[in-house]
Amino acid sequence: MSSKKKQQEKTQLHHRNKNRDRYDLDALTRSNPELKDHISLNKFGVESVDFSNPVAVKLLNKALLNHYYGIKNWEFPDENLCPPIPGRADYIHHIADLLAENNYGTTPIGNKITCIDVGVGASCIYPIIGVTEYGWKFIGSDISAKSIASAQNIVNSNPSIKGNIDCRLQKVSKNVFHGIIGKDEKIDAIICNPPFHSSIEEAQKGTRRKVKNLSVKNVKPSELKLGGISNELVCEGGESKFIQNMIRESERFSKNCYWFSTLVSKQSNLKGIYKLLEYTQANQVKMIPMGTSNKSSRIVAWTFLSKEERKEWRETRW
Secondary structure, three states: OOHHHHHHEOOOOOOOOOOOEOOOHHHHHHHOHHHHHHEEEOOOOOEEEOOOOHHHHHHHHHHHHHHHHOOOOOOOOOOOOOOOHHHHHHHHHHHHHHHHHOOOOOOOOOOOOEEEEEOOOOOOHHHHHHHHHHOOEEEEEEOOHHHHHHHHHHHHOOOOOOOOEEEEEOOOOOOOOOOOOOOOOOEEEEEEOOOOEOOHHHHHHHHHHHHHHOOOOOOOHHHOOOOOOHHHHEOOOHHHHHHHHHHHHHHHOOOOEEEEEEEEOOHHHHHHHHHHHHHOOOOEEEEEEEEEOOEEEEEEEEEOOOHHHHHHHHHHHO
């Protein structure tokens, strides 16, 4: 492989990630002509999108979804988070690999597989990628009625995913699975991208840090908003407390779900997470490293099913 090819590849991304190569801006502008007005030469003399501009970022992601995943209609309020597609796709691909490890190396595909996205958000991004890449069915849960309405509207507006994503409102904000998973419902995988921050002030510091990392100069404060309403970014106790609540509640649904998982952005939270998983007697725990660009993260996955129960699950469902 040539050195030029290596430079163009985002080698930290999963090998099945459609966004692994450098963005084909010609193809993307054909998918979304509005994007063309937001492309200019960067300091290296290469055409690029202005990633500090939330309008440009949203148009780029709309183009990616159209070009690679066939999603024509992806509209949601500007106040909500606009998720970066490559990183979201990586999570889905790693979960596919996790299922394959438990299925003799073959990824189970099709709507016999049911996943839950905890905190689906207004953009419905994880279910979109999971359905279009693997044909899985999804349940998207959220505590925001507006986000659920937005996500359901996206589903209804795209025939390729309609009928495969069920958006459910979590009516009790402190609950994760109660009120979402039915008593006899079986879930093959649960994914979650938890709120990172414990306060609005902490979230604002995070935004300023992102802007600094983008090397943006002479930008008005009003232009620094990278998107996201409070419940998407902030919860009491931050990421650590959210995941702890998730683990405690997962124990009560131990026979309903094969794999529980969550993103963990802060490595310092891992010690407490592992300790609680040991206390709740999770049968198996896995940590899957992830990396996109200059950011590293990881997935922590756990199951309460015994080896015999997992075998029966595979044979009866997959």
